[in-house]
Amino acid sequence: MAIMERGNRQETRGRPPQGESEESREHRHETPVKEASEERSYRAMLSDPQVRRWMWRIGTAVVIGAVGSLVFGVRLGITAAILAVIVDTVRRSRRNSTVSAWQKTSAAERRTEKQLRSLQRNGFLVLHARAVPRDEDGVSDGQIDHLVIGPSGVYAIDSEKWDKRLPVRTQSHLKLFHGPFNRKDRLDEARWEAEQASRIIGEQVGFEVPVQPSVAIYGPSIPWKVMRVRDVDVYAGNRARAYLRRRPKILTDTDVQGIFQAAEKVLPPKYPD
Template structure:
């Protein structure tokens, strides 16, 4: 059986995992080479500054080797959601709850918007309201803005952006009507995997890494709700949005 036959019909995720395992020996070899280079540099620095060459050299070698191993692990772990090993909504949800609840924000999770698609997280707090969804792309997909258009790799991201923008607008209309408090809602998309530099805003949608979502919310308030208004909006949202099973 040829290599082409072996991978024919396999999903990109399975192929990625197979290649990752196949290249494990090569990664270990390269880690050893880098650690050896670190050892040499450490010894050279030790002689330069009259330090203990064996100790400094060994320390540099261990640090370089450990750093390379950590980088390899982190690169692989970044694809966990795309590979189906972890859930993006769980990762983002933990970040939102841990850092926003103590600041007076309410987080509703797994809700269905009437007449629209479901949302992963709805954040309501003193600074405004945000819809936060999650998506995963393969490690080669570059997420960027060119002109006014959103691109996901070589494809337009208009469909992704339009869906979340429409959900946010529809939900803002419902909450404004049911609560009596005029609101606007900003859509955010937590990106798991792919290639993205911090954040990308295009076609009404902001895409960013999960760890940056909380910072974006806290640094960019869109409203000034008092405690009673936040409570009314949170209770209204909990009432009108059906919890997904």
């Protein structure tokens, strides 16, 4: 009798509870799996830097909006929250777009170098990646991507790769904008490099050597041929060769050779072998 009772109890444990359907049993087993999958998806979403960034922005906006509403009223509080999101978005976009573009200048330099190579038959000589100025230890923070000496003069060309999604425009020949960003610092740097090269080369040859700064931009569309902005010539990168060829002759072959030899001596390579 005891053996039969133990068998009945074991049989009962092996069977599903009375009234539980097959569908209920499947749902009971699927629930932990589904919850684990949802948890992994949630963690993956939180690990996304862009999602975290927007969560931070929204949280900051909520705090600013709440405080602003208590102090200045609901309307000004909401306005302050929106402005906080816009300012943070623009700040990060500038850092990403600008830093992401400057790291690719080597490709732009190679494209300009290819154009300048064909000008040698027209009497142009070129030095690439020259340091200006150098201190007593030979260290320099500045670099002229391409120093061009030819019949039409001396030019310091900087090759830039910018985000093609942002338009380029000027304002009164005094400001250069890439999207919403003022590139005054880039123009001032190009002009400073050219001024240093002019001074150093002039001291070496014994006469004034004007050096015209310019920026060749790759990526975005440039709606003009050549535009002088803050004394710096700005043009599309693929126009570098035409920019130099269509200018009047002001230097003799002897002048070109003398200036080139002086520049090669006083402007060392930025990255020596």
